[in-house]
Amino acid sequence: MARVQGASYVAGAGRDPQRLTEKPMGCDRAIDCTVEDPFAVKEWADDPFDVIVDLAGVWPSLVKQTSRYQSIIKSASKGGRYLTTTPDKPEYELRSTWSAMKMFLFPALWRVMCTRGGVSRYYLPKYSYVMALPLEPDVVTRTLALASESDIFPCIDKQGPFAFDTEGVRDAFRLQGSYHAKGKVVITVSKE
Numbered sequence: 001m002a003r004v005q006g007a008s009y010v011a012g013a014g015r016d017p018q019r020l021t022e023k024p025m026g027c028d029r030a031i032d033c034t035v036e037d038p039f040a041v042k043e044w045a046d047d048p049f050d051v052i053v054d055l056a057g058v059w060p061s062l063v064k065q066t067s068r069y070q071s072i073i074k075s076a077s078k079g080g081r082y083l084t085t086t087p088d089k090p091e092y093e094l095r096s097t098w099s100a101m102k103m104f105l106f107p108a109l110w111r112v113m114c115t116r117g118g119v120s121r122y123y124l125p126k127y128s129y130v131m132a133l134p135l136e137p138d139v140v141t142r143t144l145a146l147a148s149e150s151d152i153f154p155c156i157d158k159q160g161p162f163a164f165d166t167e168g169v170r171d172a173f174r175l176q177g178s179y180h181a182k183g184k185v186v187i188t189v190s191k192e
Helices: 017-021 042-046 059-068 097-117 138-148 166-177
Strands: 011-014 029-032 051-054 081-084 126-129
Touching (some): 011 017
Parallel strands (some): 051 081
């Protein structure tokens, strides 16, 4: 999707860098984040990214990194953007509306205010917590058109698709619960 949007260079960090360089991801460079610190990659610090799309909750590491290394992302004042779809902790329990607000709303609001109007906009990228699609239906229409034209592909875990029976569904949930799925976990409901 980044290429379709005009990205000239796509990098990835994960446990399986080889998979990140293959289709459908197609990263130009990928690193194993359990072996190498993505914030210490010299090549990335020398030519910082315009945008980071974070699917793992690394904002605290990014903030720490800005004081130790040359940043791998441009600051907000230079057009840098940080987009995330997840809170800082991968697992959480929400027992009340207040706990949900403390997890999702308050940290995001504080980061948005600091990176858009505070001094930190000169060393941190513009923070955005992306929780939903825009209200305009053309986003969905364009995305579906790109998928039908084979310009974008879904990332599906190679262990699936799982059968729509008791054992298949249990296997799918076990894989999803392991936090080691490499793509979407798919269950085949019908062959047609």
